[in-house]
Amino acid sequence: MSFTYAIREGLSGFQRAKLAAVGSILTITVALLLLGLFYVTSVNTSRILDNLRSKVEMEAFIEEPVSNLRLGELRRVISSIEGIDHVYFVSKEEAAKIFKQEFGEDINSVLDFNPLPPSYKIYLKEEYRSAEKAEIIAQKIRTMQGVDNVIYRKDMLEFLENRSKTLSSLGLVFGALIGLSSIFLVSNTIRLTIFAKRKAIQTMKLVGASRSFVRAPFLIEGILQGIVGGTIASGILYYIVSFVIAFISRELADFIHIEVIFYFAVIVIGGILGLLGSTISVRKFIGDTVVN
Numbered sequence: 001m002s003f004t005y006a007i008r009e010g011l012s013g014f015q016r017a018k019l020a021a022v023g024s025i026l027t028i029t030v031a032l033l034l035l036g037l038f039y040v041t042s043v044n045t046s047r048i049l050d051n052l053r054s055k056v057e058m059e060a061f062i063e064e065p066v067s068n069l070r071l072g073e074l075r076r077v078i079s080s081i082e083g084i085d086h087v088y089f090v091s092k093e094e095a096a097k098i099f100k101q102e103f104g105e106d107i108n109s110v111l112d113f114n115p116l117p118p119s120y121k122i123y124l125k126e127e128y129r130s131a132e133k134a135e136i137i138a139q140k141i142r143t144m145q146g147v148d149n150v151i152y153r154k155d156m157l158e159f160l161e162n163r164s165k166t167l168s169s170l171g172l173v174f175g176a177l178i179g180l181s182s183i184f185l186v187s188n189t190i191r192l193t194i195f196a197k198r199k200a201i202q203t204m205k206l207v208g209a210s211r212s213f214v215r216a217p218f219l220i221e222g223i224l225q226g227i228v229g230g231t232i233a234s235g236i237l238y239y240i241v242s243f244v245i246a247f248i249s250r251e252l253a254d255f256i257h258i259e260v261i262f263y264f265a266v267i268v269i270g271g272i273l274g275l276l277g278s279t280i281s282v283r284k285f286i287g288d289t290v291v292n
């Protein structure tokens with residue numbers, strides 16, 4: 001089978017069903033545009049959530065009085081717990097400075113003494129920044145002799161986790177619905193093209209054309225429709241992202257980072273959707289009507 005023939009026949013399908021082809025391309029464009037926007041939003045939202053999660057720290061308050069030797073032992077034991085990235089010691093004096101920065105009052109002048117205990121600020125590794133894993137670590141530290149209490153923003157971690165799960169679920173449902181609608185439209189367009197060429201297909205059957213010979217132009221037509229739709233969607237997405245970055249603050253702009261490969265991926269996905277849609281049609285409408 002001539003590849004040139006298949007390409008030429010695939011392109012001719014645009015001429016035979018212009019309105020349907022344009023509708024199919026527009027559907028794929030809109031679908032990929034919506035999917036792309038959702039992807040960009042969800043990925044960058046996840047990046048912001050991860051950044052917020054990384055700022056959630058755990059703090060272990062030490063019982064007083066405590067010796068320097070015991071402080072060193074506690075630091076070594078805490079640092080050895082699986083999931084802990086690093087530990088930072090906060091002395092009573094440093095705790096007083098932090099209090100003054102946050103509340104504008106000198107704790108020593110207010111109470112004539114410093115009631116703030118020494119503590120260890122504990123930072124978790126990325127894969128352990130979840131409410132469940134953080135609680136396991138907190139419980140281990142609470143059982144250590146010399147540790148008075150361990151606090152951290154458990155509510156914040158649970159909130160961030162719930163938002164991440166919701167975002168992922170919406171992405172799966174949203175993507176599946178739009179993807180299926182695109183495949184259906186492409187399939188319908190190819191069906192119309194097959195109907196327009198039904199006499200030519202019957203002629204090919206009589207002269208002994210193979211099934212692959214007949215199917216190839218329709219598959220290529222579907223792929224081309226998908227690629228065109230993907231290219232248009234990719235261009236629109238690029239300008240939307242560029243426009244948004246230009247009009248937001250530098251701090252937020254730092255979180256919006258889209259790799260160039262993403263735009264090529266949109267085009268490839270468009271071609272795949274077109275191929276799937278055309279495959280459904282040729283299997284259904286060019287089944288046993290053409291001999292092997």
